[in-house]
Amino acid sequence: MRFLMMTTDDGSDGGAPDEKMMAEMGAFIEELTRAGSLLATGGLEPDGVRIKSEGGKVTVTDGPFTEAKEAVVGFALVETRTREEAIELSKRFYSIVGDGQGVIKQVFGPGDPFPGQ
Amino acid sequence: MTDTETGARTGTHRAIDAVWRLESARIIAGLARLVRDVGLAEELAQDALVTALEQWPESGVPENPGAWLMAVGKRRAIDRIRRDQTLERKLEEIGHRLETADESAEDFAAVLEDEPIEDDILRLVFTACHPVLPTPSRVALTLRMLGGLATDEIARAFLVPETTVAQRIVRAKRTLAEAGVPFEVPAGEERAGRLSSVLEVIYLIFNEGYAATAGDDWVRTDLCQEALRLGRLLAGLAPGEAEVHGLVALMEIQASRTRARTGPKGEPVQILDQNRGLWDQLLIRRGYAALLRAEKAASPPGPPGPYVLQAAIAVCHAQARTAEETDWERIATLYGILAQRAPSPVVELNRAVAVGMAHGPEKGLEVVDALRGEPSLKSYHLLPSVRGDLLYKLGRFAEARAEFERAASLTRNGPEQVVLQERAAAAAEQASGEQSAERA
Secondary structure (H helix, E strand, O other): OEEEEEEEOOOOOOOOOOHHHHHHHHHHHHHHHHOOOEEEEEEOOOOOEEEEEEOOEEEEEEOOOOOOOOOEEEEEEEEOOOHHHHHHHHHHHHHHHOOOEEEEEEEOOOOOOOOOO | OOHHHHHHHHHHHHHHHHHHHHHHHHHHHHHHHHHOOHHHHHHHHHHHHHHHHHHHHHHOOOOOHHHHHHHHHHHHHHHHHHHOHHHHHHHHHOOOOOOOOOOOHHHHHHHOOOOOHHHHHHHHHHHHOOOOOOHHHHHHHHHHHOOOOOHHHHHHHOOOOHHHHHHHHHHHHHHHHHOOOOOOOOOOHHHHHHHHHHHHHHHHHHHHHHOOOOEOOOOOHHHHHHHHHHHHHHHHHOOOOHHHHHHHHHHHHHHHOOOOOEOOOOOEOOHHHOOHHHOOHHHHHHHHHHHHHHHHHOOOOOOOOHHHHHHHHHHHHHHOOOHHHOOHHHHHHHHHHHHHHOOOHHHHHHHHHHHHHHHOHHHHHHHHHOOOOOHHHOOOOHHHHHHHHHHHHOOOHHHHHHHHHHHHHHOOEHHHHHHHHHHHHHHHHHHHHHHHHHHO
């Protein structure tokens, strides 16, 4: 099962990550990569470009946007055997980074049965 | 008990289950370092799990659940060593000693903390896959100790009774103890042979999931994922072994086709008929990367091993954007090298398919016909299946029909049987069409 773990910007400023945290995070990422559970990870620029399609017309808007809260600022695509394993990995992530919040969602590929079907 | 309490309990149990699956290999490996007996280490780890199941629903899941389980396991290990004179003597012989009677478990364990746990996990892999054990036991022990799977899960995955798996595990532990199998990574000349035993176990687990030998599900994805996980883990632990990367590359690319190789009714879809848009590009890229690592690991470059060769063949398919673009010539050549390197009737049968595609069905049939009468393929359904396909392409429909029918009677996989019966029926129709054309 694949899960996308997203960290959202909750407005809290945790300050710059210190060296110890960076080292711990590096080791954690390496461990997950080696175990094959981490498929991809990255940070996201705060604003980006907003795109909207309406009545056949596509509008593109550049940031910054006022409602920056809840914006996804980082992600990790993981492969685990169960949802609980993904949650467990996420807990370990937050035990390293400290305060913050995020969302975990299962990723479905083409041909996968969608929940409720 | 209220509903909320029940919910919290099952929630905790599910969390414990997840922690166990993630951490059990490390815990068992760490405990085996202490007691030098993987069977005992596994029992101690199970004891720690039972303690967690008793305490966590009340106390909540601790901050660092893996370390908690390890600490409990170690305490049990020390108790056990103290109680068991023979075990203590055995450990003293290899230089482990409890200095004073009141030395705490933590002090003792700390002495052994210098080495990274990864080395222990690698030792655990080699021990669980030791050739002294029969193959089904190696598989069961590996899934149990490195995958954290429960006995009933292994039993369900392999469609055997739970008691059979339980017995296999008990006997395997006893065999390892009686044979005095050391908890170590083999070195020197022994290493290559032992490594191929490990790779065989992992690929067997993968294949049981990929092409289930029996039952109604064509693909049991869970087993594939477990094998992939084990392979990736092993590649991280033994990065210098080209064949490990080769096996991982092979499994990544085969797994990339999981969605495409089953039709809407659960029937198998042959690679040339698959919708390549359903191939998982992420896994394909991981496969390419693993094969590159295999090439880098092979220094000095020697002749590629069987897994690297099979991965190279899998890559040929992955690189073809359409079935027509497949480089069958290269695949046939790679199978030729593989047949020399690791001769087997199954490889030869695969070569026949590739030769048939590269140089025409007649040439393919020559390779297949050399295999008829091969005792190990006597009840292998793919022999008549491949032969039927080549005969069909040559327009020898009556013979093709007989081969497909034979293949259908040999397979134990339900959906596959249906496909073969349909092919037999199609061949029969062509054959009768010919007859009526002749009569007219």
